[in-house]
Amino acid sequence: MAKNIIPSVKGTREFYPEEMALRNFIYEKVRRASQQFGYQEWEAPYLETLELYAAKSGEELVKEQAFTFVDRGGSRVTLRPELTPSLARMIAKKQRQLTYPLRWWSFGPFWRYERPQKGRSREFFQWNIDMLGPDTPEADAELIAVAASFLKSVGLSPGQATIYVNNRRLMDSQFDAIGIPAESRLLVSNLVDRRNKMKEDAWQTYALEAGLNRSQLGGLIALLENKDLWKEWEDLRRLFTALDALGVSEYVEFDANVVRGLLYYTGTVFEAFDVSGSVRRSLLGGGRYNNLLADVGGDPLSAVGFAMGDVVVGIVLAENGLIPEFEPSPAPVLVTVFSEEFLAESLALSAELRKAGLNVTNYPEPAKIANQFKFANKMGMKIALILGAIEVESGQVAVKDLVSGEQVNVARADVPERIKQILASE
RNA sequence: GUGGCUGUAGCUCAGUUGGCAGAGCACCUGUCUGUGGAUCAGGACGUCGCGGGUUCGAGCCCCGUCAGCCACCCCA
Structure with missing residues (x-):
């Protein structure tokens, strides 16, 4: 190679x-x-x-x-x-x-x-x-x-x-x-x-x-x-x-x-x-x-x-085992991109979260959700957000805690608060 | 600067008296369209550090070179 x-x-x-x-x-x-x-x-x-x-x-x-x-x-x-x-x-x-x-x-x-x-x-x-x-x-x-x-x-x-x-x-x-x-x-x-x-x-x-x-x-x-x-x-x-x-x-x-x-x-x-x-x-x-x-x-x-x-x-x-565990990504949150159609929606959500003071990575292109989760996992991220047809229609965002595996749908305006709660509990 | 050991897949390494290049881990793909880690199945992966020599034939032997490591040296 x-x-x-x-x-x-x-x-x-x-x-x-x-x-x-x-x-x-x-x-x-x-x-x-x-x-x-x-x-x-x-x-x-x-x-x-x-x-x-x-x-x-x-x-x-x-x-x-x-x-x-x-x-x-x-x-x-x-x-x-x-x-x-x-x-x-x-x-x-x-x-x-x-x-x-x-x-x-x-x-x-x-x-x-x-x-x-x-x-x-x-x-x-x-x-x-x-x-x-x-x-x-x-x-x-x-x-x-x-x-x-x-x-x-x-x-x-x-x-x-x-x-x-x-x-x-x-x-x-x-x-x-x-x-x-x-x-x-x-x-x-x-x-x-x-x-x-x-x-x-x-x-x-x-x-x-x-x-x-x-x-x-x-x-x-x-x-x-x-x-x-x-x-x-x-x-x-x-x-x-x-x-x-x-x-x-x-x-x-x-x-x-x-x-x-x-x-x-x-x-x-x-x-x-x-x-x-x-x-x-x-x-x-x-x-x-x-x-x-x-x-x-x-x-x-x-x-x-x-x-x-x-x-x-x-x-x-x-x-002496004194090196702190490496955290690959400085951003604990990944915003996934469900499809081409919702790409702009994801970018906008990322921007909102950053404005709320969070470090957020946006997946850069539409891809299989499984691969985006794999990416989040390898990068040591704590939370993945999903914004697909169902969520957009209902004005919600799916928030998945990657450590516990729990996933809940949250009203878009409440997402930053919800993320902060999850991060604080870990 | 001196002496020694090592160099093989992305990583850690095995490779018999010179006779077809290997393993584990990692990686990629898995029943057609919304979910990571664990398991299973399949797959891809090599300038054997580099250059020369010996030989019918070299990962293996010889010379050179580069790099890493070890001991000197030094540590402002």
């Missing part, structure tokens, strides 16, 4: 109505969580210059994994791989005109030129949410609370999704204490990232080969396994106090293993994982980054935020 169809671009996503419904479901939950805390929706260009990302020194990965091409004018442009540089620019351009604390959120498409596999495509949607201005643990706690609110709103319990929290400055002080010099931090950071993926003894061997001595390794292990380490750090104590007050502490745990890309974050870091399955999957991640505005030439400005991709969230929701 499907011959010679030009394939879609590798790694892109096609949203058939059912997938689009899931995307919109996620979007609605994201929007609600964001707005509950007073965040404003905003958006940035999808196309940016490569320089915007190259400006962040040390991020060659951006150059390797960004979707870049030369436009007709010879400029190098990039499909945005992340939002934060655009945020930094837009803030910097109006830094003195904006109102702080500034709370912004966004949900839009991003592109990364990666090797596609499950949970990772070249085109994805991402929720970004940030607070700029305050530099307090309580601000950090608010972002974590927003994340927890989202997880809760889609039906993920603390047992299914957990947010792990750490602090980069705490880790720096601890690394100092066990004699890991500043220039080894990147190495150690990678080591920590890797620890969950390797067997413990293999990981230790790897760590020693990578250049740690036994005393450093021992210190590192003790550090990573210390669940009470947060108590030694004022900011984390305040953070957990605030989380408790915000009512989300059941979703949050301290974990020294969370480090997240060393060069970016300056304080609190956090990452939510799906812990319902056999594999721990990252749902969202973020933290405090206080240097960003200064890096792009703005005045120093503190910031905290996180990002969440739609792909993994969709998979996790599906695996």
Whole structure:
């Protein structure tokens, strides 16, 4: 059948109505969580210059994994791989005109030129949410609370999704204490990232080969396994106090293993994982980054935020049976077309019902009534209306409840009310 | 970017040592003219991902390529 169809671009996503419904479901939950805390929706260009990302020194990965091409004018442009540089620019351009604390959120498409596999495509949607201005643990706690609110709103319990929290400055002080010099931090950071993926003894061997001595390794292990380490750090104590007050502490745990890309974050870091399955999957991640505005030439400005991709969230929701049932038709009512003769009558009835505030689909042509009912059934519609010779003569409409199977004849003027009754009872 | 697995009907898949292309589900039609879902009866459905090679003969073997998946890598 499907011959010679030009394939879609590798790694892109096609949203058939059912997938689009899931995307919109996620979007609605994201929007609600964001707005509950007073965040404003905003958006940035999808196309940016490569320089915007190259400006962040040390991020060659951006150059390797960004979707870049030369436009007709010879400029190098990039499909945005992340939002934060655009945020930094837009803030910097109006830094003195904006109102702080500034709370912004966004949900839009991003592109990364990666090797596609499950949970990772070249085109994805991402929720970004940030607070700029305050530099307090309580601000950090608010972002974590927003994340927890989202997880809760889609039906993920603390047992299914957990947010792990750490602090980069705490880790720096601890690394100092066990004699890991500043220039080894990147190495150690990678080591920590890797620890969950390797067997413990293999990981230790790897760590020693990578250049740690036994005393450093021992210190590192003790550090990573210390669940009470947060108590030694004022900011984390305040953070957990605030989380408790915000009512989300059941979703949050301290974990020294969370480090997240060393060069970016300056304080609190956090990452939510799906812990319902056999594999721990990252749902969202973020933290405090206080240097960003200064890096792009703005005045120093503190910031905290996180990002969440739609792909993994969709998979996790599906695996936990949390995706709402798909309703194919946004219109619960079908007006059938009895014959050519009554086509105009059906169209007029549909228009009346729409005027009464109902979503109504009119069958587009005369066809066997059985086929029109089949259509209504497949589209998940709740009510079918029949307008044939008998009904028109008596000024009535046959209203059939497709869920219960009951059918009654109703005076035409009473049809909207009758439909609303049926819909309300289901 | 590296390594591996997979690709057969709309979907999920079977297909023996190389010998006529299969199943289930979905789909279409059912006693001539006003009613969907369930059952029954009948029917249609293939570039075996694509290109090349070996062979009397390839879905099956070999090479290449594309796509999906898995592990690395990375996760802004």
